[in-house]
Amino acid sequence: MSQDRDSLRATARAGSNIAFLKYWGKRDAALNIPLNDSLSMTLSDAHTTTTVAWDPDLKLDEVYIDGERVLDRRGVRVSKHLDRIRAQWYPWHARVASVNSFPAGTGLASSASGFAALTVAAIAAYGEGLPDPDELSRWARLGSGSACRSIHGGYVEWRAGTDHASSRARLFMPGDAWDLSDVVVLVSGHPKEIPSSEGHAIAARHPFMAVRQQLLPARMAAMKGALAARHLPTFGELLEQEALEVQGIMMSGTPSCLYPAGLTIDLIHRLRRWREDGLPAWFTLDAGPNLHVLTESRFAPDVVERVRSVDPRLECLVNRPGGPVTLLSHHLI
Ligand code: DP6
Numbered sequence: 001m002s003q004d005r006d007s008l009r010a011t012a013r014a015g016s017n018i019a020f021l022k023y024w025g026k027r028d029a030a031l032n033i034p035l036n037d038s039l040s041m042t043l044s045d046a047h048t049t050t051t052v053a054w055d056p057d058l059k060l061d062e063v064y065i066d067g068e069r070v071l072d073r074r075g076v077r078v079s080k081h082l083d084r085i086r087a088q089w090y091p092w093h094a095r096v097a098s099v100n101s102f103p104a105g106t107g108l109a110s111s112a113s114g115f116a117a118l119t120v121a122a123i124a125a126y127g128e129g130l131p132d133p134d135e136l137s138r139w140a141r142l143g144s145g146s147a148c149r150s151i152h153g154g155y156v157e158w159r160a161g162t163d164h165a166s167s168r169a170r171l172f173m174p175g176d177a178w179d180l181s182d183v184v185v186l187v188s189g190h191p192k193e194i195p196s197s198e199g200h201a202i203a204a205r206h207p208f209m210a211v212r213q214q215l216l217p218a219r220m221a222a223m224k225g226a227l228a229a230r231h232l233p234t235f236g237e238l239l240e241q242e243a244l245e246v247q248g249i250m251m252s253g254t255p256s257c258l259y260p261a262g263l264t265i266d267l268i269h270r271l272r273r274w275r276e277d278g279l280p281a282w283f284t285l286d287a288g289p290n291l292h293v294l295t296e297s298r299f300a301p302d303v304v305e306r307v308r309s310v311d312p313r314l315e316c317l318v319n320r321p322g323g324p325v326t327l328l329s330h331h332l333i
Contacts, residue, residue: 009053010124011331014116014150015322016046016108018182018284018292020239021220022246023145023158025203032145033167034160035204036216039223040149042156042175043182044322048113050098051332052121058093065098078118081143085122094122097332102317108184108290115143116150120325136325137168153323155227175321178230181300183293184317185307187263194257196287202253212245232296236282239294243284250287261289267310274306
């Protein structure tokens with residue numbers, strides 16, 4: 001870990017993450033305090049690299065994503081996050097450049113990796129050292145809730161907490177404790193019809209949410225037990241149950257969020273048949289149509305082959321447990 005003290009510049013890389021037990025519904029929308037704890041795996045091959053260069057002479061932030069200057073909502077969201085950070089440190093503006101390892105338009109969530117990398121690069125760029133991981137996780141959470149889990153590598157638990165101090169993610173189990181793969185099947189790259197921020201609000205007022213909250217502590221305990229015991233079938237059943245419960249709330253909310261595409265559902269039916277044939281793989285879904293197939297890494301090539309046999313044009317991104325956020329000495333700007 002190093003930072004460039006002379007030029008007020010630093011670069012950080014963070015992996016995205018896939019939630020096994022989901023954050024969907026907020027207790028406090030301003031601070032991204034969730035209704036419930038969540039559990040995720042940080043991804044090895046879907047990451048964001050971000051350079052932040054503070055410049056006391058700059059009048060406005062300049063934000064570049066994947067090589068292009070962005071002036072839309074994405075740029076505004078980055079600046080809002082920098083506002084929080086500079087309110088605590090120094091009131092300068094910054095040049096920010098960010099690249100994703102996964103191509104834009106794949107529909108893969110970049111806010112988790114993006115805000116984790118942005119947070120760490122921005123704070124490190126002041127050259128005064130980094131706060132501890134709990135504090136970094138809280139800062140990242142303010143940018144995007146799921147980003148607080150991407151501070152850590154491996155398997156990560158976000159304790160919902162009740163306020164800013166108590167809501168942060170911690171390592172649950174190191175990545176090398178169990179070699180799982182998340183085979184992400186890129187079903188569609190179309191932007192979401194309903195952004196997650198709105199989805200969270202719809203979910204929080206859903207009549208089933210109270211029942212979900214009652215069920216979650218037992219599911220979390222069971223899922224942690226299955227992960228610790230590396231028991232794939234138990235883990236897989238809980239993973240699908242959780243994914244379908246959250247999708248049920250998404251679909252039946254007002255307004256309805258129908259994220260899976262026809263192909264997503266078709267692949268789920270096929271996956272269940274493959275499982276009957278002996279392939280130990282289970283799925284989860286996020287707020288989008290891409291299917292995440294979880295299995296032990298030794299079975300990942302088989303998953304990819306079967307998906308390709310459905311349609312050879314289907315792209316799969318295979319992720320193993322990734323590492324924690326890191327500072328890099330090579331800068332993008
Ligand atoms: C479905 O973290 O994107 O991926 O806090 O509003 O930025 P904001 O939401 P975000 O929500 C992620 C939702 C999810 C589930 C999860 O990652 O736990």
